[in-house]
Amino acid sequence: MENAIAWIFIFPLFGAVACTLVGMYNRKWCHPISVLSMIGATWAGVETLIKVMNSKSHELSYLLGGWTLDQYPRGVGIEFRADLLGALITLVVLGVGLIVSLYSKIPVEEETPGKESLFFTLFLLQITGLAGITLTGDAFNLYVLIEVAALTGYGLIAIGSNRAAAATFNYVILGTIGASLYLLGVGYLYIKTGTLNMVGIREVIEANALADSPSMQVAFILVGLGILIKMAFFPFHAWLPNAYCNAPTTTSCLLAPLVTKVMIYVMIRMVLTVFGVDFSFESTLWTKFLPWLVVLAIVCAAVMALAQREIKKMLSYLIVAEVGYMIGGLWIYNYYGLIGSIFHIISDACMTLCLFLGAGLILRKARTTHFDGLRGLFAKMPLTTSGFFIGGFSIIGLPPTCGFFSKWYLITGGMVSGRWEYLIVLLFSTMVMVVLFFRLIERMHLAVSENGENLGHGHGDLGLTEEQTKFEEGPLSMLIPLLLAAAVVLVIGVYNQDISTQIEHFLADYDLPRGIEP
Amino acid sequence: MKLISMIPVAAVGGLLLFAAKDFPEWGAVDSPASQSPVSSHFISHTGVDTEVPNMVTAVLADYRGFDTMFETVVVFIAGVAVLAILRGSGRRGSQKREFEVDAEPDLIVTNTVRLIVPVIQIFAFYVLAHGHVSPGGGFQGGVAMGASFILVALAWDLEVALERFSISRCMVVASLGIVIYGGIGFLSMILGGEFLDYAELEKVLPVSREMARYHAMLGVEIGVGFTVSAIMFALYANLSSEGRLKGGL
Structure with a gap:
């Protein structure tokens, strides 16, 4: 397909408009429309990835508006550039979107009755924005797409309840500050380089030796700071837990796996493609102090996760900790660390999806968000809880889930670059996650309350009454996507070699230190 | 609280001012934005292209x-x-x-x-x-x-x-x-x-x-x-x- 890249955003964009128009006459059509457009977009994403893998230079350039590079200077039109990294992350975005759209039918009808058409419009535009961010090769176009993704995100969170609207307000303020800082940074870049095309900017930086220019340094700080706020890196994370907890189920299932991860992708893209490896790592002080901030971020987020008594809140703090992992993997400035960071974007998206899909089902059944409502749940919903815990094992990093392999690369990176502090906090937070998930497992398997009192009446080994062991799985339309996500976590784990090979192909173009060979 | 929130504002403002000393002259012909092939293409070719x-x-x-x-x-x-x-x-x-x-x-x-x-x-x-x-x-x-x-x-x-x-x-x-x-x-x-x-x-x-x-x-x-x-x-x-x-x- 000549225009596979274009189809990636055409499907959700027109699907969203169709949802608005058709939804006025019959709301029932909105869900099938969104599933169909996600299937189409995912197909286009797969097609793009295959084309990128088969092309000789491992990248695909698509000039919107026909302002081709052979006739016009680079940067006249807007370029979509899919390299291996971009195409992989795009496929992750579309795959997560597809699974969530399958899952969304019942929760959307239950939680936001009467607003289905608006919900699915925003849902599809969110995917359009995120998939665009991962493909665009233009620094200003990236800002526009960040705006699309952010605005739809605010709408999707606040659509739920009045509490969600209050939580969204924090998110709006911080998100706007982050986006404005990014935009200011891009303005400075344009003043100094005269182009907005990502590759064009790096060419000018290298040709004019702009590394020591103070305004380039400030541009780097502004862009980096803006992205760090957007991805909820530790001191700027305050918006995330409340926003994701109070959001409707489908929203948190879509946003939690994608938004922070896509922003980490943006940071990697900025470092590698826009500013260049030499500028980012050698001419700035970020490699000196950011790993220490990462240490602080991971420790604090892990401890806060430990203090939570609600599933979704706990998962939200886990996301904040995971952001620390990936940023650490990038800024320890090591080949293996960066492989781990990129791989972890992929696996973290899958396992967070798995956890939030599972949490949605569990909360729908237990009708409480508190840990205490979860006693004996395994007996009632064995499939749901198993799916949930596959995601949990992956967060901990147990083989053969994908989380093990990406964490392996991160740990290797920390070791060979001699960043022991990073290595130690990785292991520390792994311990914390073991505690978190095994505490949950214990509660879900037993019906015994904390002070040893048997809540059941002595039937069976675990003290479960017959009523408590009655099989009560959630609806199939929600269960199947969860099991699908759990299967993806395992499949990525099994085929980890293929993915890391592609990431190595991508990083072959960049000159990164490998430390002591492991 | 108001005072605390002034600190990041002042910091970002200071950064912006610090960077401004390095900017090209206002409207200078040799600034990167005027020199780049992109803007000169817009100026010379808009009529031809469109x-x-x-x-x-x-x-x-x-x-x-x-x-x-x-x-x-x-x-x-x-x-x-x-x-x-x-x-x-x-x-x-x-x-x-x-x-x-x-x-x-x-x-x-x-x-x-x-x-x-x-x-x-x-x-x-x-x-x-x-x-x-x-x-x-x-x-x-x-x-x-x-x-x-x-x-x-x-x-x-x-x-x-x-x-x-x-x-x-x-x-x-x-x-x-x-x-x-x-x-x-x-x-x-x-x-x-x-x-x-x-x-x-x-x-x-x-x-x-x-x-x-x-x-x-x-x-x-x-x-x-x-x-x-x-x-x-x-x-x-x-x-x-x-x-x-x-x-x-």
Whole structure:
């Protein structure tokens, strides 16, 4: 397909408009429309990835508006550039979107009755924005797409309840500050380089030796700071837990796996493609102090996760900790660390999806968000809880889930670059996650309350009454996507070699230190 | 608290000032932005590429038309999101707010509005259609058009304006705007170019490649105008009445 890249955003964009128009006459059509457009977009994403893998230079350039590079200077039109990294992350975005759209039918009808058409419009535009961010090769176009993704995100969170609207307000303020800082940074870049095309900017930086220019340094700080706020890196994370907890189920299932991860992708893209490896790592002080901030971020987020008594809140703090992992993997400035960071974007998206899909089902059944409502749940919903815990094992990093392999690369990176502090906090937070998930497992398997009192009446080994062991799985339309996500976590784990090979192909173009060979 | 929040503001401000010392002179010929092949291409080739005399419009609607399409989508999202948040939240349906007063529409105000609304709307069309040659375009024209409906709502009340332009009609018009913009881009892709490659429209229009770009730009500006005018009014109607769609300011 000549225009596979274009189809990636055409499907959700027109699907969203169709949802608005058709939804006025019959709301029932909105869900099938969104599933169909996600299937189409995912197909286009797969097609793009295959084309990128088969092309000789491992990248695909698509000039919107026909302002081709052979006739016009680079940067006249807007370029979509899919390299291996971009195409992989795009496929992750579309795959997560597809699974969530399958899952969304019942929760959307239950939680936001009467607003289905608006919900699915925003849902599809969110995917359009995120998939665009991962493909665009233009620094200003990236800002526009960040705006699309952010605005739809605010709408999707606040659509739920009045509490969600209050939580969204924090998110709006911080998100706007982050986006404005990014935009200011891009303005400075344009003043100094005269182009907005990502590759064009790096060419000018290298040709004019702009590394020591103070305004380039400030541009780097502004862009980096803006992205760090957007991805909820530790001191700027305050918006995330409340926003994701109070959001409707489908929203948190879509946003939690994608938004922070896509922003980490943006940071990697900025470092590698826009500013260049030499500028980012050698001419700035970020490699000196950011790993220490990462240490602080991971420790604090892990401890806060430990203090939570609600599933979704706990998962939200886990996301904040995971952001620390990936940023650490990038800024320890090591080949293996960066492989781990990129791989972890992929696996973290899958396992967070798995956890939030599972949490949605569990909360729908237990009708409480508190840990205490979860006693004996395994007996009632064995499939749901198993799916949930596959995601949990992956967060901990147990083989053969994908989380093990990406964490392996991160740990290797920390070791060979001699960043022991990073290595130690990785292991520390792994311990914390073991505690978190095994505490949950214990509660879900037993019906015994904390002070040893048997809540059941002595039937069976675990003290479960017959009523408590009655099989009560959630609806199939929600269960199947969860099991699908759990299967993806395992499949990525099994085929980890293929993915890391592609990431190595991508990083072959960049000159990164490998430390002591492991 | 106020003092603490001043610290990051001062820090960012200091950073910006620190960077400014390194900037090229204001309007200098040798600044990177004037030297780059991109801006010199815009200056020397806009007329050749697109036949449009107004360079800004050509950059906005053609060279960087993809950005503008998503800016239109952002406007559309704003409308959808406000509708999504406020719909059904107005439980105090019949209760009057303190700022609402029962007053007959003022004779002088309504008659003035009767006179100027048609003028505003014709001017809006002019601004929209004349964007190629003079300052203007879809966003500005759309805002003027939306303002004319807001004026009606202010002079009488919200119901009178909504009778003429109901919220569901607003959403249809806004979606149509996106469909027009995206559809022109899609059509040029189907005809063999890239997405938004207007030049390919020469195959369906009886004009040259350059004039095809010229006309397609008018088309996308109309799409932008549709979306912006409808969403302007929908935002006003929803926000001023807290989603109840009656009374209001």
